Amino acid sequence: MYARIAGTGSYLPKKILTNADLEKMVDTTDEWIKSRSGIEQRHIAVPGETTTDLAVPAARAAMAAAGVGPADIDLICVGTTTPDLIFPNVGTLLQQRLGIHGCAAFSLEAACSGFIYALSVAEKFVRLGESKCALVVGAETLSRMVDWTDRSTCVLFGDGAGAVILKPSVEPGIISTHLHADGKYKDLLYFPEGISTGFNLAGQGKAFLRMKGNEVYKVAVTTLGRVVLETLAANGIDKSQIDWLVPHQANIRIIEAIAKRLEMPMERVIVTLATHGNTSAASIPLALDAGIRDGRIKPGQQLLLAAFGGGLTWGSALVRL
Numbered sequence: 001m002y003a004r005i006a007g008t009g010s011y012l013p014k015k016i017l018t019n020a021d022l023e024k025m026v027d028t029t030d031e032w033i034k035s036r037s038g039i040e041q042r043h044i045a046v047p048g049e050t051t052t053d054l055a056v057p058a059a060r061a062a063m064a065a066a067g068v069g070p071a072d073i074d075l076i077c078v079g080t081t082t083p084d085l086i087f088p089n090v091g092t093l094l095q096q097r098l099g100i101h102g103c104a105a106f107s108l109e110a111a112c113s114g115f116i117y118a119l120s121v122a123e124k125f126v127r128l129g130e131s132k133c134a135l136v137v138g139a140e141t142l143s144r145m146v147d148w149t150d151r152s153t154c155v156l157f158g159d160g161a162g163a164v165i166l167k168p169s170v171e172p173g174i175i176s177t178h179l180h181a182d183g184k185y186k187d188l189l190y191f192p193e194g195i196s197t198g199f200n201l202a203g204q205g206k207a208f209l210r211m212k213g214n215e216v217y218k219v220a221v222t223t224l225g226r227v228v229l230e231t232l233a234a235n236g237i238d239k240s241q242i243d244w245l246v247p248h249q250a251n252i253r254i255i256e257a258i259a260k261r262l263e264m265p266m267e268r269v270i271v272t273l274a275t276h277g278n279t280s281a282a283s284i285p286l287a288l289d290a291g292i293r294d295g296r297i298k299p300g301q302q303l304l305l306a307a308f309g310g311g312l313t314w315g316s317a318l319v320r321l
């Protein structure tokens with residue numbers, strides 16, 4: 001028994017922030033941002049627009065694509081680092097908004113690897129027969145964590161949500177998932193405050209995402225490179241058998257390095273970075289939905305999903321659509 005992706009959906013907030021807009025906010029240029037990251041614009045949630053607000057339309061689109069209704073969903077698993085509230089979790093907030101009652105609903109936090117972690121957890125429920133129809137979401141409002149006066153971070157991130165429906169199938173499916181983390185890299189990418197450390201260390205509203213960009217870059221290329229090779233080896237398949245690479249969208253140079261390691265031309269890589277920026281846990285389901293809806297990714301094709309993020313966390317999924 002496998003868990004199979006029966007439908008995908010995504011949603012981006014309406015407000016767009018271009019590199020030209022950022023030139024007016026910090027000492028940067030469109031040329032610098034494009035050449036160093038590949039990003040041209042990002043979508044930003046407006047005040048009052050929450051992670052759950054983005055997750056709702058993404059989930060509805062995935063449900064419509066899969067032909068399922070609220071009564072069919074029996075598990076909700078959301079990857080997010082930017083919950084509306086500390087609790088109730090985003091899974092339950094989403095459940096309520098979708099008119100679903102009673103099924104297990106939770107969110108998990110693995111930064112930009114959140115969707116791969118959520119997919120890996122949910123597919124086990126489906127594969128083991130405990131869920132017949134799981135809703136898996138990656139949704140973020142990372143713009144709320146960013147210091148909009150810090151040019152080294154604010155140009156990189158955006159907001160959005162993506163979702164998939166998983167159903168049991170005798171045909172593969174999610175073939176394998178590979179999750180990793182190493183807390184020794186904690187200081188490379190983190191948000192300095194939380195409940196148990198107190199929210200006022202830096203003063204109300206003054207704590208922001210902190211990142212050692214250069215070091216994250218190097219570890220990202222190494223760990224992603226390793227996990228894609230691990231995925232191929234675990235399944236006894238060759239690089240040439242991957243139809244599409246659907247990577248976390250953080251930096252075009254990181255994506256190109258991984259594509260090179262897989263000897264994949266960039267034409268077989270789904271890249272949404274230019275228009276989405278880095279949407280953290282939402283980036284892979286957003287890219288997956290884009291590739292499926294524009295007809296590039298076709299039923300029966302084999303996909304390699306790969307992510308990395310704060311923690312550091314990283315992981316992959318080999319998927320037959």
Ligand code: COA
Binds near residue numbers: 153214215220
């Ligand atoms: N505009 C203009 N100049 C900028 C800038 C900006 N937005 N941000 C930084 N700079 C400057 C720096 O101050 C530095 O100036 P200096 O040489 O005078 O000190 C110069 O550009 C080079 O900075 P550096 O950090 O070495 O650039 P880089 O080539 O490493 O690119 C990142 C920076 C952040 C784009 C890149 O390191 C990266 O993408 N890292 C990975 C981050 C990531 O993926 N995070 C999310 C993980 S999920």
